[in-house]
Amino acid sequence: MKATIAQYYPGSSALHRLDPRAKFVAVTALAVTLFVRDSFIGLAVFAGAGALAYGLSRVPVRWFWRAFRPLLWLVGLTFLAQLIFAPGKPFFSIGFIHLSWRGMELAAFLSLRLVVLVLIGSVLTLTTPPIALTDGLAWLGRPLRRLRVPTDELALMVTIALRFIPTLLVEMDTIMRAQRARGADFRSGGLVARARALVPVLVPLFVLSFRRADDLALAMEARCYRPGVVRTRLHPLRAGWRDAVLLVATAGVIVLALLV
Amino acid sequence: MTTSPTIVPLIDISGLQYRYPGARADALADLDLQIGKGEFVAVVGANGSGKSTLARLAGGLDKPGAAQRALACGHDLLTEAGRLAARRDVGVLFQNPENQLVAQCVEDDVAFGLENLGWAAPEIRRRVDEMLARFLLEDLRLREPHLLSGGQKQRTALAGVLAIPRRALVLDEPTAMLDPAGRREVQVAVADLHAEGLAIVYVTQEMDEVVAADRVIALERGTEVYSGSPSGLFADTALVRRLRLGLPAAGELALALGERGRGPARLPLTMDELLAHLEGSA
Amino acid sequence: MRPAGDGEPRPASAPGGAGMGLSCLGVSFCYEEGGTQLPALRDVNFELPAGGSLALLGASGAGKTTLLQVLRGLDRPDSGAVLLDGVEPDGAAYAGLQREVGLVFQAAEMQLFAATAREDVAFGPRRLGWPEADVATAVDAALDLAGLPAGDFGERHPYSLSGGEQRRLALAGVLAMRPRLLLLDEPFVSLDPGTRRDLVAVLEHLKASEITLLLATHDVDLAWSLCDQRLLLTDGCVEAAGDWDFAGAGGSLLAANRLREPFLVELWRRLGRDPGSAPRTSDEAAKALA
Numbered sequence: 144m145k146a147t148i149a150q151y152y153p154g155s156s157a158l159h160r161l162d163p164r165a166k167f168v169a170v171t172a173l174a175v176t177l178f179v180r181d182s183f184i185g186l187a188v189f190a191g192a193g194a195l196a197y198g199l200s201r202v203p204v205r206w207f208w209r210a211f212r213p214l215l216w217l218v219g220l221t222f223l224a225q226l227i228f229a230p231g232k233p234f235f236s237i238g239f240i241h242l243s244w245r246g247m248e249l250a251a252f253l254s255l256r257l258v259v260l261v262l263i264g265s266v267l268t269l270t271t272p273p274i275a276l277t278d279g280l281a282w283l284g285r286p287l288r289r290l291r292v293p294t295d296e297l298a299l300m301v302t303i304a305l306r307f308i309p310t311l312l313v314e315m316d317t318i319m320r321a322q323r324a325r326g327a328d329f330r331s332g333g334l335v336a337r338a339r340a341l342v343p344v345l346v347p348l349f350v351l352s353f354r355r356a357d358d359l360a361l362a363m364e365a366r367c368y369r370p371g372v373v374r375t376r377l378h379p380l381r382a383g384w385r386d387a388v389l390l391v392a393t394a395g396v397i398v399l400a401l402l403v
Numbered sequence: 404m405t406t407s408p409t410i411v412p413l414i415d416i417s418g419l420q421y422r423y424p425g426a427r428a429d430a431l432a433d434l435d436l437q438i439g440k441g442e443f444v445a446v447v448g449a450n451g452s453g454k455s456t457l458a459r460l461a462g463g464l465d466k467p468g469a470a471q472r473a474l475a476c477g478h479d480l481l482t483e484a485g486r487l488a489a490r491r492d493v494g495v496l497f498q499n500p501e502n503q504l505v506a507q508c509v510e511d512d513v514a515f516g517l518e519n520l521g522w523a524a525p526e527i528r529r530r531v532d533e534m535l536a537r538f539l540l541e542d543l544r545l546r547e548p549h550l551l552s553g554g555q556k557q558r559t560a561l562a563g564v565l566a567i568p569r570r571a572l573v574l575d576e577p578t579a580m581l582d583p584a585g586r587r588e589v590q591v592a593v594a595d596l597h598a599e600g601l602a603i604v605y606v607t608q609e610m611d612e613v614v615a616a617d618r619v620i621a622l623e624r625g626t627e628v629y630s631g632s633p634s635g636l637f638a639d640t641a642l643v644r645r646l647r648l649g650l651p652a653a654g655e656l657a658l659a660l661g662e663r664g665r666g667p668a669r670l671p672l673t674m675d676e677l678l679a680h681l682e683g684s685a
Numbered sequence: 686m687r688p689a690g691d692g693e694p695r696p697a698s699a700p701g702g703a704g705m706g707l708s709c710l711g712v713s714f715c716y717e718e719g720g721t722q723l724p725a726l727r728d729v730n731f732e733l734p735a736g737g738s739l740a741l742l743g744a745s746g747a748g749k750t751t752l753l754q755v756l757r758g759l760d761r762p763d764s765g766a767v768l769l770d771g772v773e774p775d776g777a778a779y780a781g782l783q784r785e786v787g788l789v790f791q792a793a794e795m796q797l798f799a800a801t802a803r804e805d806v807a808f809g810p811r812r813l814g815w816p817e818a819d820v821a822t823a824v825d826a827a828l829d830l831a832g833l834p835a836g837d838f839g840e841r842h843p844y845s846l847s848g849g850e851q852r853r854l855a856l857a858g859v860l861a862m863r864p865r866l867l868l869l870d871e872p873f874v875s876l877d878p879g880t881r882r883d884l885v886a887v888l889e890h891l892k893a894s895e896i897t898l899l900l901a902t903h904d905v906d907l908a909w910s911l912c913d914q915r916l917l918l919t920d921g922c923v924e925a926a927g928d929w930d931f932a933g934a935g936g937s938l939l940a941a942n943r944l945r946e947p948f949l950v951e952l953w954r955r956l957g958r959d960p961g962s963a964p965r966t967s968d969e970a971a972k973a974l975a
Contacts, residue, residue: 153545274507299505306507309549314795320759321796324788325858326812343808346798350844358502364464365495366516366563369487377514377527450847450877498875552745579875582745582903584943608877649878652906652948652967659971674948678955681974 150210150265151272157385158200158270163279165386169393170267176397177260186256188400193262202269210265211258218254225250277301278380296370303359314351318344412437413571413602414461414493416480418471421456421625429468430456432625438571438604443597445613445633446606448622449647454606457622458575461604463489476570491520494564498576500556504548509540509559512548516567534562538592554585561592571602578609590615610637610651614672621646638670653677704736704897705785705865707756711765714755714921725751727921728765733899733914735770735865738892740908741901743918744942749901750791752918753868756899757788769866784813787864791871793855797843802828802854803835805843809862820861827861828854830890832883849880856887866897873904885911905939909947910965917942930961 153159158166177189197207226246235242268276281298288294319329322343329340419434431453438444448454459465460473463486467473470481476492479485497503506512513534517527535541538558548556557577565572574593578586590612597603605616613619613633621629621636623646629636637643637654650658653671657680660666667680714726725748733739741749754760756767766774769782790796799805803824810820825835831853838846843854852872859867869888873881888911892898902908908915917925917938924938930950939946946954949970953963964970 272507274511302507303505306505306548309547310501313549317790318795320754321788321790321793322808323759324757324790325796325809325862326784327808328812343796343798347795351795355502358497358499359505361459361464362495362497362503362560363505363515365462365490365497367487367490367519367567368515369519372519373521374518375521375524375527376518377511377524377531379524449879450849576875583945584744587943610878647877647879649881656949656952656967656970659967660974663971663975665971665975674952674955677952681956 150206150268152200152202152206152269153272154201154270156199156201156270158196158266160385161270161389162380162382162386163271163275164283164380165382165389166267166271167276167279167283169389170263172393172397173263174260176400177256177263180400181252182403183252184403185400186252186259188396188403189263190255190259192396193259193266196266197262200266200270206269207262207265210269211261214257214261218257221257222250222254225253273305274302275378275380278376282380293370295374307355311348311352315344315348318347411440413440413442413476414438414604415472415474416461416470417473418469419457419460419473420468420470421453421460421465422468423456429625431460431468434622434625434627436461436620436627438602440570440602441597441600443603443605443615443617445616445619446604446622447608447610447613447619447636447646447648451624452622452646453625454622455575456625458495458573458604458606461489461571461573462493462495463487464495491567492570494567494569494572496557496561496564496572496574496577498579500553500560500580501548503560503563504556506548508545508547509551510535510544512559513540513563513566516563520567530566534566538562552585553581554588557581557585557589558592561589565596569601571604572596573604573606575606576608577605578607578612608649610649610654614651621648634670634672637672703865704895705782706735706768706770707733707866707897707899708768708771709752709756709765710768712752712755712762712767713764714751714760714762716751716760725921726755726762729918729921729923731916731923731926733897735897736895737914738898738912739900739914739916740912741899741916741918742903742905742908742939742942742944743901744903744944747918747942748921749918750870751921753788753870753899753901756868757786758783759788785863785865786868787859787862787866788868789856789859789870789872791874792852793859793872794843794848794851796855796858797851800842801840802833802843802846802857803839805854806858806861809858813862823861823863824857827857830860831857831887833857849876849883852876852880853884853887856884860891864896866899867891868899868901870901871903872900873902873907903944905944905947906949909950909963930963 173189173192180186226242232245233243277298281294284292284294323329327340327343329337332340414436416434416436419431419436420429421431422429434453434457436457446454446457456465460467460480461475463475463478463480466486467480473480475489478488478492480489504512505515510531513531514527517530522530535544538561540555540559540562543551543555543559548559551559578589581589593603593605594615605612607613613636616633618631619629619633619636620627621642628646629639629642637650640658643650651672653674653676657667657671657677671677671680709729709731712726712729713724715722715724717723729752731739741752743749751760755762758767769779769786772778772782797805799808806824806827807820810823815823825839828835828838833850833853838850838854843851846854856872872884876884885907888898888900892911898912900908900912914927915925915929916923919942945951947963949965950960950963952970954960964973
């Protein structure tokens with residue numbers, strides 16, 4: 144069972160080779176301004192930039208669809224909510240449902256904005272390996288160390304957690320099967336019954352995880368890990384001229400979107 | 404038994420005592436252990452005899468309760484600084500391959516130890532490539548851990564442990580959770596390391612792995628009850644029974660023959676030795 | 686407690702019920718991974734008569750675990766059928782028969798979850814809907830059978846037990862359901878020699894009480910000494926089935942699957958004797974050689 148949570152698509156495009164810190168800053172800046180600007184034309188600018196970035200990444204379109212599909216319901220819900228409850232002179236009414244042109248416009252805008260947001264965000268996650276992303280975030284969060292937040296240790300924890308997610312999913316499936324072989328039933332009954340049925344799965348999973356944490360800590364110490372000591376990297380973060388270009392281009396897109 | 408007086412032991416422990424917090428008895432009591440450079444020493448014993456505890460202490464991973472002398476590669480295990488230094492020189496490989504891999508791909512995991520030691524990136528790259536080649540992991544370089552077989556995971560873990568240049572290697576039942584193919588992969592790797600002169604402490608319950616060792620130490624309730632050759636250990640059937648150890652298959656058959664008065668003088672540990680006896684007496 | 690399955694509380698079967706016959710007819714099974722269908726079992730055919738014993742051999746990834754889970758009914762085959770006591774999967778009695786098939790998973794101790802050994806072992810019988818008195822009897826009997834006398838171990842917390850004891854406790858949990866066909870997935874992995882011997886004794890006892898046994902293992906010596914028949918799986922296909930010996934073609938099959946010959950078979954071969962008639966245990970071998 145293969146489960147990729149962070150949806151990384153390996154490649155060597157221009158976008159893959161950019162520094163994760165620059166990508167993260169660019170994506171955050173674009174996302175913030177996306178919500179500041181309230182016009183279709185501005186949205187078009189962002190959409191164009193997102194599509195261009197996506198094209199440059201050379202990631203197949205179906206991967207974007209895979210990242211987007213879980214959020215389809217959110218987009219649909221937003222669309223319907225705006226359609227039904229937005230202010231404006233209705234041209235068509237049934238009961239409490241009032242459809243107005245203004246409402247349709249708003250619905251379209253808000254849903255499209257969500258799509259563009261996912262597009263921009265997924266360019267980041269599809270072209271950046273999770274470990275690079277956490278490293279980048281740890282670096283960006285470095286000032287927090289002054290407030291005694293252990294950013295590097297947190298970044299390592301996140302990396303390790305991500306590494307074990309597929310393993311845990313397989314283990315959970317195996318435990319469920321073992322209990323099913325003893326007659327457990329996870330499908331029938333109401334919410335309470337089903338929650339109770341999960342106890343024979345969750346308890347072993349917890350125990351497994353605690354034991355794993357112990358073993359892992361020991362193995363890490365055996366390889367000279369010490370929290371608080373600065374670690375080097377096999378793949379150090381190295382910003383270059385391409386990242387400067389990205390930031391300048393991002394600034395350009397933002398200015399353009401705000402002006403049009 | 405001690406090693407030859409001219410050889411300075413790499414691991415030199417005397418009078419070692421350790422008790423787990425809240426435990427009613429010592430896990431290790433007055434234990435002596437000397438491992439010379441290049442020696443391959445197997446450690447056997449029933450569950451709870453202290454084998455794993457010994458492995459951890461020898462690697463500087465736990466603080467001994469007390470000891471007359473506790474030196475690993477010259478570092479004093481009784482001091483914090485000594486233990487930290489021992490972790491550098493003594494590698495430890497554990498039983499569960501899954502619970503030793505921290506990174507999201509093989510090469511990142513092999514690099515982990517060197518990253519902890521602050522090596523520069525090009526040096527890490529060079530050493531990682533060396534380890535991947537040595538343990539036949541080059542094709543798996545970017546593979547995620549959950550897609551590896553048991554043997555592949557354990558080889559990755561071993562590569563990661565040995566990426567840090569070591570003077571001694573402790574293995575705590577490294578093949579217990581592996582299938583025969585994986586077991587052979589690890590055994591071959593360890594044999595190669597021994598041939599290259601690395602001191603090896605090999606904790607195991609697999610009796611055919613004991614046969615390959617220069618010397619075997621048997622533990623019972625935290626103390627050493629035997630130290631000598633593997634054949635000497637297996638010849639002592641009362642001890643083997645008391646410690647609930649098995650025998651290599653050849654030895655078991657020889658014992659059964661012995662019960663019928665056809666047993667050999669020396670206990671054979673391998674099929675070749677057994678055949679020699681059978682054909683000799685035919 | 687609400688009974689599981691067909692709504693009828695099932696009476697506890699009489700102790701020592703005869704073993705179940707198993708027929709695997711053209712079973713094929715694929716599982717999905719990353720959008721593609723990967724074949725795990727291809728046209729698997731074999732017969733295991735009631736009271737018989739079969740060792741399932743094969744390299745890692747050959748499909749042993751998948752086959753066991755299909756036989757237990759956790760997965761339905763894409764094609765072909767698993768017949769229990771000659772009954773077809775759509776037969777009315779089939780669901781009841783499936784509940785008499787026990788499956789002990791690899792590293793079975795991972796299924797332990799209750800506060801006491803008795804509670805954990807009682808899980809299966811309770812899910813079968815047995816009255817509490819029958820559950821208690823079955824639990825204590827199963828604990829004793831697995832080598833964990835109920836008096837000493839019944840109230841112990843599962844996690845306070847050693848690894849070997851936990852493995853036996855998990856086995857007890859399956860035995861308490863009084864299976865007539867017992868499937869075991871690599872039950873000897875990471876056990877110390879003493880526990881391994883104890884477990885072998887339990888399986889021999891079960892064999893003697895005529896339960897049908899199917900054991901997936903990579904320990905060829907145990908496969909040779911415990912089981913009458915052998916089945917070799919390679920990439921989901923049956924390469925050899927039945928009473929085949931390890932000599933000649935059998936030997937090269939093993940090598941191709943990275944398994945070695947059983948010790949006694951190799952010994953017989955090197956002694957110039959017929960490897961097909963090699964003894965199953967050291968005692969038998971000693972008798973033959975003396």
